[in-house]
Amino acid sequence: MAAGDVRESLHALGIPPDLRLHLLADNADATLANTAVVLQEQLANCGISLSITLLEGDELAAAVAEGEYDLLVGYSEPWRDQHELVWPLLASTGPHNWSGFSSVEVDTLLRAAIALPDAGFRRARYTRLERIIQREVPCIPLFRPFVWDAVNANYPGYAPLPPATSRGLMSVMPTETT
Numbered sequence: 001m002a003a004g005d006v007r008e009s010l011h012a013l014g015i016p017p018d019l020r021l022h023l024l025a026d027n028a029d030a031t032l033a034n035t036a037v038v039l040q041e042q043l044a045n046c047g048i049s050l051s052i053t054l055l056e057g058d059e060l061a062a063a064v065a066e067g068e069y070d071l072l073v074g075y076s077e078p079w080r081d082q083h084e085l086v087w088p089l090l091a092s093t094g095p096h097n098w099s100g101f102s103s104v105e106v107d108t109l110l111r112a113a114i115a116l117p118d119a120g121f122r123r124a125r126y127t128r129l130e131r132i133i134q135r136e137v138p139c140i141p142l143f144r145p146f147v148w149d150a151v152n153a154n155y156p157g158y159a160p161l162p163p164a165t166s167r168g169l170m171s172v173m174p175t176e177t178t
Helices: 004-014 030-045 057-066 082-090 104-113 118-138 166-171
Strands: 021-026 051-056 069-074
Touching: 021 030, 021 057, 030 051, 030 069, 051 057, 082 104, 082 118, 104 118
Parallel strands: 021 051, 021 069
Antiparallel strands: none
């Protein structure tokens, strides 16, 4: 979506043109601070002012607990199953649900998704969940997967893996095409 389209959409929703947001990030990790700056630049292109507060350790935990922020940049743990990513971030009782998002429908879908091992059953639940999250937008996962290569450079035919992207999620969190 172009910056002008974003501004028009915000205006149509009744959001003032001088929207100001506050973001918290962990200062101990340059990647998170850099991500915050990139978000600041992208939002500025849409006319949204983003102030960034970089904190560490107990100060960051206290600021998160106080809830005096609009956005929070942080890491989630590595995951093998989409439930390991989705449940902590979106369940009402999820340990990383810092937004305070609460939805009976989402909680029900999350419980149902792990009730049976059937891939089709799970896919249908996560597809419904994805529609709700797209509509409600409680969090926006930005993915920066870790990739380690441990191969002797003299190994014939070795080529490093290409950078991983969020497109890799398509195999585990299917999106219906319209």
